Amino acid sequence: LIKLNNSGDSLTSVANIESYSVNYKDYITTSTNEVVVAGSSGNFISGKQPVYVAKYLNGVKIFSYNFALTNYDEVYVNGISECYDGNYIVYGSCKNFSQTPRHGFILKVDKNGSFISERILVNNNDIQLTSANEYMANTYFVSVIGTGQQPGLYKLDSNLSLLSTIQNNIWSVNQLIIKGTTLFCASFGSNASSYEVVVLSKFSF
Secondary structure, three states: OEEEOOOOOEEEEOOOOOOOOEEEEEEEEOOOOOEEEEEEEOOOEOOEOOEEEEEEEOOEEEEEEEEOOOOOOEEEEEEEEEOOOOOEEEEEEEEOOOOOOOEEEEEEEOOOOOEEEEEEEOOOOOEEEEEEEEEEOOEEEEEEEEOOEEEEEEEEOOOOOEEEEEOOOOOEEEEEEEEOOEEEEEEEEEOOOOOEEEEEEEEEO
């Protein structure tokens, strides 16, 4: 991890030395100026590749934990977001070594790195979660893409259970931005003329 100033000069450099390999995929800076990173690790737990989460403050590691998903051997982490209550959600896709389609997963851990809950979003096709954000306290939106799967949004409750889906003019959502009660989706895809286009969708609830 390297912290830079506006001129590109290094302010802080931290080597995360673990006894196993770590594949970082995303990070956030929290409301209390901590840096939380997420990815997958080579520290297999009972034959399962775990989700890796670590927190830093001023270049000092506060914690690092590995979380094995129930009944799944492989994880592909896409990102991490901070919740209203200061806890974190990590999202991506997962599968078993002998399984062809990937399923979506969302994992919630508290601000101290302790496990809260997990949810696997199963579909007959290969799917992954590309972005996730808390819309309001204990309500989440997750973007979904996949092979043979119409891209869309999943709305989840505080237990990460599915409430509803939105698939109207939503393409491959890369980013969810929430401002007040408005949800913005930055998407990309091909139109009827096979041109690659970028779409910004806006929803109010």
